[in-house]
Amino acid sequence: MVKNIIVSGAGPIGALLSLNLAKRGYNVKLLERRADFRSGTLYAGRSINIALSDRGWRGIEQAGITEEICKIAIPMYGRYIHNLDGSTVYMPYGKDQQAIYSVSRAAINITLLNLASQHPAIEVLFNQKTNQLDLSAKRLISEDTQTGLIHEHQADLFFGSDGAFSGSRLSMQLQHDRFEYQQHYIPCAYKELIIPPDIQGGFKMEKNALHIWPRGQFMMIALPNPDGNFTCTLFLPAEGPVSFSKLTTPDEVMQFFKREFSDAVPLMPTLCEDFFNNPTSSLVTVKCYPWVFKNTLALIGDAAHAIVPFYGQGMNCGFEDCMVLSGLLDRHREDWSVVLPEYQRLRKPDGDAIADLAIANFYEMSASTADPKFLLQKKIEARFAELHPDKWIPLYSMVTFSPDLRYSEALRRGNVQQAIMNQIMSRPEIESEWNQHQIETAILEALNDV
């Protein structure tokens, strides 16, 4: 009988999971390695933005904090492309009022953590470094990094929601025979920069869009914050001819930015200070298997499937893990011996799919959005999807606005659709006939052949 559960890692996923479990009547101990970041500096000076989309909103809703998060969420209805020559193009993400939402990760985490701390069935402990996790004895030994005191915790079940560099997962890599594990870094690293508000406190660019400066092997993006700021992120190879390793002086930085992002430079008064003060961070993808061990430990969120941020799905996917788990607990009447293997069986292919989709989307954002052919393809797809909404949902919409569709199914359908579009785009007259009847017919026929 499962009664006491330990959740390791008090990020947004761990906090939401704890709340869900506590509401079901379990006693939850939520352990966090770091200090309490509600008063601390974890998020200070770092306005990490989340692009919250439909899958993530479901988690927000389940926690009952939709109203609160709505107040600080800025809808982004499309991509605002900044070309090298200073021209701009706007591409809606979906139809009508479909949007993704720029929200501060800190705000979501803190809101969820406050709720967790107030719940009588949840005990939150900070500064707890896990020294040992013994699944046979169902015992976790932690060390308080402030006091040096050793704590021994017993539980019936453990969750590892401790992120991309999960200690729970590492202990399985070291202890569990036949553990499949893979960590891969893409060539790009990233650095956060800022576009502050104008003198009246207003936004210096279109507020309700995600801004992209696509430059092929690299790009910059910007997301709006409620205080009038934009958080900019430069994604650039760590090494190579055009890379972070070549930007070592203020002159080099200014030259690079003036050449590549000339329209942004006047909006970034603290560019050089920010560039040299802010860290350069790497982007890792982690795939592993199994996610469930001895029916006693389960990995969830980034701990199970760390992905790169280019689809804006990291936290959305982790929240969906929590939702799927809740659904399985309902369906199988809290029989964990059925729920955990089912959770793993269902979610592993979806974690793999969104990991691959996220890497592919880097190329779409950084290269294709600057390509007129790509923009035309998007227009054709949007037109056909409007005419035949039952037959075609663009891949981006399947991932972002279709939370009932599994990531793995979105990937499968997306591949089919891309093969069809490759045919369509290779027609010699496509630029003139793109909105003609024969294109609609050709797509319909290709769909019938699938």
Next chain:
Amino acid sequence: MVKNIIVSGAGPIGALLSLNLAKRGYNVKLLERRADFRSGTLYAGRSINIALSDRGWRGIEQAGITEEICKIAIPMYGRYIHNLDGSTVYMPYGKDQQAIYSVSRAAINITLLNLASQHPAIEVLFNQKTNQLDLSAKRLISEDTQTGLIHEHQADLFFGSDGAFSGSRLSMQLQHDRFEYQQHYIPCAYKELIIPPDIQGGFKMEKNALHIWPRGQFMMIALPNPDGNFTCTLFLPAEGPVSFSKLTTPDEVMQFFKREFSDAVPLMPTLCEDFFNNPTSSLVTVKCYPWVFKNTLALIGDAAHAIVPFYGQGMNCGFEDCMVLSGLLDRHREDWSVVLPEYQRLRKPDGDAIADLAIANFYEMSASTADPKFLLQKKIEARFAELHPDKWIPLYSMVTFSPDLRYSEALRRGNVQQAIMNQIMSRPEIESEWNQHQIETAILEALNDV
């Protein structure tokens, strides 16, 4: 200036590396986590056999122990295939007297370790568990697992030769940003069994061959030992309809063996005892990058590239690492700042290649060797290679008998040759015309088209 070097892991690779370095005038400390296995039980009851081939012999030669190892090495000139119906087929590995050699891993390791211990510039320390490796401070802290005493070691350079589950590599996984890492288990696990000598102490099967019972998804192999034993290894999926998980009683084991390896069963009087006494072990492939960190730590052998055993190249490849390193030290006059990056640049593609070749060879050994078409292809290749030795070396010979050819080049050429053979084998009359002039001509033409 590099003067003092620490080598972690006193297996065959670590011992050979230490000897090579000591001969060049470096002071070497060779640390081993386990107890001194010359008196201990590490190898007791486990007669792990190495199939030593040309690349490995070079290492043996450099250590000056050729004569000693020759005495205990049994040449295997070919594969001896045991079919399900009891029939057998013999396939030579190469031409003339080309052979691979069955040698005890323990014998090689102990011989090398004795040499290392006797060298005045090498200090060998056992029972040393590495607690910390600080590359910036060039300091390694070890704990003596017998006494509990903590030792601090300084060195100018560190080598990690600590095997497939390398602690040196793990510390890089945890400390080094952008460390690429992948561990993959194949479905098959393995278990060692034995065919003891006959009552006169003689071999019960052909001595100078590697015996294979190929059965598609699984297989058994047997290698001769000087005392008249054969060490058998059963490779079988860990889970599934035909798997270790289904062999839980002596009855199930006997039934399985009688069905699949009927000619071997009478030769294995202790089959059931051995089956349940001996462990079932997993087979891991590890790929990682980089192999060299801050020009202060380098991984070598299985620590850098753990591979499955189906090409018999694990130790051969590790010895080759040592030879390549020696060659680079000669060429670059012991300038380690050049040697280490070059070592990594040269060996990483070869480590990847032999890892992939080793996995592919499982399918060749377990499935193809039972296929008449495959046997015919081998005959055609052998015939053509004899007619045109400058134009064609069969893949197995490139890997095993051509130590001047890099693994990566062998893989590349092997793929080209396989594509040609696919064409040749698809000729409708191939079974009757295989040794005719037109086949030779067709292969020559295909080679010209490459």
